[in-house]
Amino acid sequence: MTTTLINTVLLLMMAATAIGIVRSRNLFAVVILGSLYSFLMATIFLVLDAVDVSMTEAAVGAGISTVLLLSTLYLTRSEEAKPIHNPLLPLAVALVTGGLLMYGTLGLPEFGSPDSVIHQHVVPRYLQQGPIETGVPNVVTAILASYRGFDTLGEVTVVFTGGVGVIMLLRRRWRSDRKRSEK
Amino acid sequence: MRGYLVLRVIAKLLIPFILVFGLYVQFHGDFGPGGGFQAGVIVAAAVIFHALIFGLPRTRRVVPEWVVETTVAAGLLLYIGVGIAGMLLGGTFLDYSILLHDPVHGQHRGILLVELGVGITVAGVMLMIFYMFAGRTRTPHSEK
Amino acid sequence: MNVLDLVNYWIAMMLLVTGLYIVIARGNLVKKLVGLSIFQTSVYLIYISPSKILGGTAPIVAPGLDLYSNPLPHVLILTAIVVGVATIALGLALVVRIHEAYGTIEEDEIHAQELDAE
Numbered sequence A: 001m002t003t004t005l006i007n008t009v010l011l012l013m014m015a016a017t018a019i020g021i022v023r024s025r026n027l028f029a030v031v032i033l034g035s036l037y038s039f040l041m042a043t044i045f046l047v048l049d050a051v052d053v054s055m056t057e058a059a060v061g062a063g064i065s066t067v068l069l070l071s072t073l074y075l076t077r078s079e080e081a082k083p084i085h086n087p088l089l090p091l092a093v094a095l096v097t098g099g100l101l102m103y104g105t106l107g108l109p110e111f112g113s114p115d116s117v118i119h120q121h122v123v124p125r126y127l128q129q130g131p132i133e134t135g136v137p138n139v140v141t142a143i144l145a146s147y148r149g150f151d152t153l154g155e156v157t158v159v160f161t162g163g164v165g166v167i168m169l170l171r172r173r174w175r176s177d178r179k180r181s182e183k
Numbered sequence B: 001m002r003g004y005l006v007l008r009v010i011a012k013l014l015i016p017f018i019l020v021f022g023l024y025v026q027f028h029g030d031f032g033p034g035g036g037f038q039a040g041v042i043v044a045a046a047v048i049f050h051a052l053i054f055g056l057p058r059t060r061r062v063v064p065e066w067v068v069e070t071t072v073a074a075g076l077l078l079y080i081g082v083g084i085a086g087m088l089l090g091g092t093f094l095d096y097s098i099l100l101h102d103p104v105h106g107q108h109r110g111i112l113l114v115e116l117g118v119g120i121t122v123a124g125v126m127l128m129i130f131y132m133f134a135g136r137t138r139t140p141h142s143e144k
Numbered sequence C: 001m002n003v004l005d006l007v008n009y010w011i012a013m014m015l016l017v018t019g020l021y022i023v024i025a026r027g028n029l030v031k032k033l034v035g036l037s038i039f040q041t042s043v044y045l046i047y048i049s050p051s052k053i054l055g056g057t058a059p060i061v062a063p064g065l066d067l068y069s070n071p072l073p074h075v076l077i078l079t080a081i082v083v084g085v086a087t088i089a090l091g092l093a094l095v096v097r098i099h100e101a102y103g104t105i106e107e108d109e110i111h112a113q114e115l116d117a118e
Helices: A002-023 A027-047 A051-075 A088-107 A123-134 A139-147 A149-170 A174-182 B005-027 B036-054 B056-062 B065-088 B103-134 C003-025 C029-051 C072-102 C107-117
Strands: none
Touching: A002 A027, A002 C003, A002 C029, A027 A051, A027 C029, A051 B036, A051 B103, A051 C029, A051 C072, A088 C003, A123 A139, A123 B103, A139 A149, A139 B103, A139 C072, A149 B065, A149 B103, A149 C072, B005 B036, B005 B103, B036 B056, B036 B103, B036 C072, B056 B103, B065 B103, B103 C072, C003 C029, C029 C072, C072 C107
């Protein structure tokens, strides 16, 4: 019961932060609110026993993402223009989608019950055989690196490709740029 | 940041500890929360911290661009190398059980090497993205 | 399901819809990317919420504990978080280049410049 209550309080704080991001037009405030949002999300992950995910979200969301957004704001401008379109159609689309999703949550399992379908089939095998077969007590690392190793290979390739893409877009040859501007 | 003495002293004291913590998270990812991704981001954050306090040109001298570019590719190469080593020793691609005398120890060594590869690539990519963004100068269009 | 569980799920859905609204209703490119990041993070929450078992603990096997939360969604979301930040970084690099080419990052002004150029 206390877990659910703490969860609800943190989720309400996150909802307030999200509404702040929608309404604010100063982009610097939007970036800082986004960092706060990531930090609250990391805390919720910790309450939900997802310790690896919490550490990753805190480091990546509240750290790297904020630094990159602030660098972009330094290179471009930091005020959002007044919206000139009528927000009625996007609001209607958002509300209809929200209504359908909320209707869908009625089919989700009860929060925290150990009998729901996702805890059967393959997960008890991972939890029992994982430390015995791989010698690694952290089951998340064992699944990530050994049982689902191909997914992790694909993911490292995606990160590598993202890095190469950013290099291709933003690399500047320092000396040749200076020569071209002198001509 | 040249005049802020407290920030410079604290940065010089903290950066080694942040790097050691990153290595701790990397190698204790088997026994506690942690692993490759988190450690890579923590190590990149330590170097970004250095760049924020001491200026980008000085950080470029400490960690040059060619080192960062090499780490971006080296991590992925290590991961695929572990897979191919499994094939060369007689098993299938990414088969860790073959790597040592005993399947359990082989799995453990395979997981350790693979997480190291992931950590190296993630650290390199995060740092490279920061270098690209921070090294770009503002154009005349930018905010006056 | 009691009311408190439903409220938890509904707030997560509301966060998703807020991210979607920012992406489709706002014209500033950086704000759209922040909205996309909110959308992604709420999807992580929707994945991780059903994996919690009340009375369980983190999925790190230790002697003396026998009820662990489900580790499989954690693995999927770990990958998703890092891929998400690579995507956002690429999007921000594109925003920087667009600003250098057009002088603005507002969608309407870029569209107007493109129409004038034709």
